[in-house]
Amino acid sequence: MIRTRGLTRNFRVGKEVVEAVRGVDIDVAEGELVALLGPNGAGKSTTLRMLTTLLEPTSGTAVVAGHDVCAEPARVRRGIGFVGQGHGAGDDQRAGEELYTQGLLYGLDRRTARRRSGELLDMLELGSAADRVVTKLSGGQRRRLDIAMGLIHEPGLLFLDEPSTGLDPHSRANLWEHITGLRERLGTTVVLTTHYLDEADDMAERVLVIDHGSVIADGTADELKGKVSGDLVAFSVPDEEHARAGAGVAERTLSSGAAEVVTAPGREPEVRLRVERGDTVLPELLRALDSAGVPLLTVRVQRPTLDDVFLTLTGRSLREEKA
Numbered sequence: 503m504i505r506t507r508g509l510t511r512n513f514r515v516g517k518e519v520v521e522a523v524r525g526v527d528i529d530v531a532e533g534e535l536v537a538l539l540g541p542n543g544a545g546k547s548t549t550l551r552m553l554t555t556l557l558e559p560t561s562g563t564a565v566v567a568g569h570d571v572c573a574e575p576a577r578v579r580r581g582i583g584f585v586g587q588g589h590g591a592g593d594d595q596r597a598g599e600e601l602y603t604q605g606l607l608y609g610l611d612r613r614t615a616r617r618r619s620g621e622l623l624d625m626l627e628l629g630s631a632a633d634r635v636v637t638k639l640s641g642g643q644r645r646r647l648d649i650a651m652g653l654i655h656e657p658g659l660l661f662l663d664e665p666s667t668g669l670d671p672h673s674r675a676n677l678w679e680h681i682t683g684l685r686e687r688l689g690t691t692v693v694l695t696t697h698y699l700d701e702a703d704d705m706a707e708r709v710l711v712i713d714h715g716s717v718i719a720d721g722t723a724d725e726l727k728g729k730v731s732g733d734l735v736a737f738s739v740p741d742e743e744h745a746r747a748g749a750g751v752a753e754r755t756l757s758s759g760a761a762e763v764v765t766a767p768g769r770e771p772e773v774r775l776r777v778e779r780g781d782t783v784l785p786e787l788l789r790a791l792d793s794a795g796v797p798l799l800t801v802r803v804q805r806p807t808l809d810d811v812f813l814t815l816t817g818r819s820l821r822e823e824k825a
């Protein structure tokens with residue numbers, strides 16, 4: 503469905519050249535659901551805009567839905583749907599009419615446009631909203647209308663640029679239910695960008711981690727997490743003296759790497775270590791800390807997250823960058 507080689511896009515800003523996308527190779531097979539995950543400014547939208555023919559690459563190649571984005575942009579556009587970050591729907595139209603008009607714009611005859619509009623409104627639970635003016639829809643309904651507009655011509659490949667940004671958790675979950683249902687019914691290939699870690703983790707079959715315009719990791723969430731060595735085992739103690747003692751006990755007991763003492767204003771110090779199978783070593787660690795008289799306040803074991811993957815690869819946290 504998608505094959506890029508050395509795809510690159512530079513922007514000239516005054517005298518500076520911003521390398522937004524630096525030679526990425528992406529392969530997406532038919533039917534996959536792939537998330538591009540990365541911090542703000544990583545190059546996700548620019549990549550998507552090149553794949554959807556909205557932006558010309560500076561260099562490199564991209565074949566999307568069977569056609570080259572530079573040589574045959576119109577054919578690429580016919581085979582794909584694109585839901586951008588802003589709202590595609592006009593403001594003063596009724597939702598159902600908006601969708602129908604979009605169908606006509608894609609060259610569907612009136613009957614087909616009417617039928618597909620009805621089907622999509624049903625599928626995305628927008629039936630009751632069809633006669634409402636677009637500005638009167640809720641955020642979730644409006645986003646779903648955008649998605650319906652991207653699907654009216656039944657593309658085999660749908661691009662979604664940050665589909666759930668700005669939605670409340672309930673609407674996000676609802677949107678995902680619809681995207682999942684859509685794939686089951688139509689077999690649509692979906693490529694989306696997100697900076698929600700949990701979204702990429704839970705929903706995507708494959709995650710491409712993008713940073714500074716390059717793909718720095720590519721795999722299932724579990725494969726990526728497998729690159730982080732071990733679980734996080736962390737315990738907090740009342741003061742730094744006990745933290746140092748606790749760190750020593752933990753290192754000796756678990757024969758793991760160095761324990762890190764993390765202090766933050768207004769919080770008790772926390773001792774952190776990475777160990778294989780944190781859940782199985784915890785009883786032994788607790789006994790050792792107890793025997794050594796280290797008073798524990800809290801204890802936690804955390805499986806690696808995609809944020810840990812990003813941290814391991816870049817030394818930075820995606821969460822910090824978002825804040």
Ligand SMILES: Nc1ncnc2c1ncn2[C@@H]1O[C@H](COP(=O)(O)OP(=O)(O)OP(=O)(O)O)[C@@H](O)[C@H]1O
Nearest residue numbers: 513515520522540541542543544545546547548549
């Ligand atoms: N039209 C433009 N002119 C100049 N620089 C641009 C332009 N579009 C994007 N950039 C720059 O290219 C880089 C990548 O931007 P891009 O929007 O692709 O990132 P992103 O990962 O999609 O981020 P976000 O999550 O904020 O949308 C950024 O440094 C951005 O400032």
